[in-house]
Structures are given as C-alpha cells and as structure tokens.
Amino acid sequence: MEASPSAARALDAYVRHGTGDPERLVARLGFWTWRTKEMVNPVEWLRAHNRDLPEKRRVRFVARTPSAAPIGPWEGREGVRAVGSSSKAVAAFPSGDGGW
Numbered sequence: 001m002e003a004s005p006s007a008a009r010a011l012d013a014y015v016r017h018g019t020g021d022p023e024r025l026v027a028r029l030g031f032w033t034w035r036t037k038e039m040v041n042p043v044e045w046l047r048a049h050n051r052d053l054p055e056k057r058r059v060r061f062v063a064r065t066p067s068a069a070p071i072g073p074w075e076g077r078e079g080v081r082a083v084g085s086s087s088k089a090v091a092a093f094p095s096g097d098g099g100w
Contacts, residue, residue: 001063003029008063015046015061022047029063 001008007028013019022043027035043061050058 001029003031003034003063005063008061011043012061015043016050016055016058018047018051
C-alpha cells in the first residue's frame, strides 16, 4: 500500500500484536482517502486473523512510496507472497513453512 514507512510500521505492530488504535493508525497513513471505515475494517480483520497465530505465521502490513525500492526485507523471500495490484503490496502472507 502506498503510505509512509513509519506509519506502516506502526500499523504493522497493530496487525501483528494489537498495539495502538486502528482508526488513529490508519489516519496516520498520510492520505485522506485512507481515513475511512472501509480502510479500518480490513485492518481490524487482519488483527483478528493474526490473534491466535504463532508469530511466524502472522500477516504483515507493509507499505511503500511509489519511487521506493522493493517492499522491504520480505519481497522475494521464500515462503512469502504479496497480495495487491502492481508492485504495491497490501499485505504479505506467509505461504508454507518458510517463515519470515
């Protein structure tokens, strides 16, 4: 997702560990178009999905700026697939036992 890296890290902490308030964190992504319940709902779903999973199986929230290099240390690693359009990942899901 196109967003500031620092805001994405904070939202990733919520998605993985429940740290912070999802509405406030989504508002920090930097674009007024993200400040909607329609953006908060999938973030809350990701948190609920992760709640009972072991750390290495949890979905991560990653973001990038349009001119950025690869989407972080996860891109191209074994056992990871990105979900989204073009090169902007909405979430990176572990696929298989490769871990993060």
